[in-house]
Amino acid sequence: MVFLTRALHGGGAERALQSVAGALNSQLFDVHIVPLFNSAISPEFGHATVAPSFEAVWFERTKTEVVQQQVPLPQTPPTAETMAAPRPRFPAWVTFIASKLTSAQKQRIRASIAFKIARLGWRAFKAARRELTADAPPPCVDVALPPPSEELSPAAARPGIKATALTPYDNMADYIAQILAGLGHSAIVISLMEEATIVAWLASLRTPMRYLAWLHTVESLYLDQIFPAPAQRAKFDILLHAAVARSERCVFPSRGCCDDLTELYELPPDHFQCIYNPIDLATVRRxxxxxxxxxxxxxxxxxxxxxxxxxxxxxxxxxxxxxxxxxxxxxxxxxxxxxxxxxxxxxxxxxxxxxxxxxxxxxxxxxxxxxxxxxxxxxxxxxxxxxxxxxxxxxxxxxxxxxxxxxxxxxxxxxxxxxxxxxxxxxxxxxxxxxxxxxxxxxxxxxxxxxxxxxxxxxxFDIATVALQWERLVGKVHAKATLTDEACPDSTRPNFESAADVQDSARYSAGLHR
Incomplete structure (x- = not known):
């Protein structure tokens, strides 16, 4: 079991992760924590106790070791020339629909429209007329996918091949995919918070893996706060929507959060599960x-x-x-x-x-x-x-x-x-x-x-109760994965390493739940 997290230390989400990771049955699970960013380990600190039963794999160190063996995918930052390039126009019906929708309605269909546009090789724009002013040019969502014929293969399969990263998380996902590939197909990933969930989704397009999204906020309110610019919010919505839909299950610590994201992204309610954040009473009192x-x-x-x-x-x-x-x-x-x-x-x-x-x-x-x-x-x-x-x-x-x-x-x-x-x-x-x-x-x-x-x-909220709920959930995912592998061998399993299949990956995941 691999916990993929932005950092080892932080707020309540990181405290919950440490508690769960330390309480899982070590005879059933080989637990690893993979922070995306370095963080100093303290043997014991106020928010939790680092249990000796799991291993922390530092992304930066692993990244360095990988770079010594192969050339990473290069980043291609935007230039004045590319930013000034002519932008494709939306068909009239897209502009018409977007201009007639309320903010809430636009939010619910934005990801779906953007994916369809992106699959055509266009850049996706939020096409609300009231936002198209002289002082504010059309905001670019900047999730342009390569043409369907161009593959998004992992760097391990194509060392040195030039490719433009789709997102800031894309190269990170390459390295994470290589870490996970070394752990075998039976590894179940639990991605903590939004960024790690997006990285897990992108990694799943590169190597066979299954992951559970573990989110910890009221997304409809939180995303508005951290992305005040509509273009930034639209871009992140597209990525997070796809990442949550592709997950085996999305876990929240409260039922209210489950309902919130169910409505925001129009995903089936049974795709979400509430598992409370735990507390280790003995440790806290000590x-x-x-x-x-x-x-x-x-x-x-x-x-x-x-x-x-x-x-x-x-x-x-x-x-x-x-x-x-x-x-x-x-x-x-x-x-x-x-x-x-x-x-x-x-x-x-x-x-x-x-x-x-x-x-x-x-x-x-x-x-x-x-x-x-x-x-x-x-x-x-x-x-x-x-x-x-x-x-x-x-x-x-x-x-x-x-x-x-x-x-x-x-x-x-x-x-x-x-x-x-x-x-x-x-x-x-x-x-x-x-x-x-x-x-x-x-x-x-x-x-x-x-x-x-x-x-x-x-x-x-007792840690023993919560850990048992996680063990049961991971057990169900593993059992379903085993049945799926038997019913759909590698030769017939859909290949999600093609850019044109990004949307299909979410649809395939939803089909498994049905």
């Missing part, structure tokens, strides 16, 4: 007993609040700080620890000063072991605009820090069992958030029933 990585200044007899996550716009720390400002105005004294780093740190620092919260809020930055801080907290505050799961809510429950979360799409409601195992507050209502924190921290109400419900809810 790590919580270690000293603070960064000692806190003395703050005697005040409640401690913790916010844990990336410092990025979707985490909406501005909403948190507005609620904390209301608490300060009510005369409440507290210490709020904001743990994490990101590009938004400057804006958050400015907001802390704006709300006069310098004495109540501490920016700790990224820490390897956040669990001692969670164990010391009275409450964990989550103000995200969207969350696929929010593993930190589970970690807070394990350490009896009551989770107070904005009821955003889609994870918090599901993790907290509709508010039975924590507190949910309406999005955008800082007064309701301040009231909820005040009730949990300063009221004299007995919270023993809530703590008991939290402890019971944790059973759904």
């Amino acid at each position: 790590l919580s007993e270690l000293p603070f990585e960064r000692p806190l200044a003395p703050h005697p007899n005040v409640p401690i609040l913790v916010s844990l996550g990336r410092l990025s716009p979707e985490k909406d720390h501005a909403h948190l700080l507005k609620a904390l400002s209301l608490l300060r105005q009510r005369g409440r004294d507290f210490l709020c620890l904001i743990i994490g780093d990101g590009d938004h740190v400057g804006e958050i620092t400015r907001l802390i000063e704006h709300h006069a919260l310098a004495d109540q809020v501490r920016l700790l930055g990224a820490v390897q072991n956040p669990f001692p801080y969670l164990a010391a907290a009275d409450a964990l505050i989550l103000t995200s605009k969207f969350e696929s799961f929010a593993l930190v809510l589970v970690e807070a429950m394990a350490l009896e820090a009551v989770p107070v979360a904005v009821d955003c799409p889609t994870g918090p409601r599901e993790v907290l069992d509709c508010g039975q195992a924590g507190v949910l507050v309406p999005p955008g209502d800082e007064r309701a958030l301040a009231d909820a924190i005040e009730h949990i921290v300063w009221s004299e109400a007995d919270h023993s029933a809530l703590l008991a419900t939290m402890a019971d809810r944790l059973k759904s």
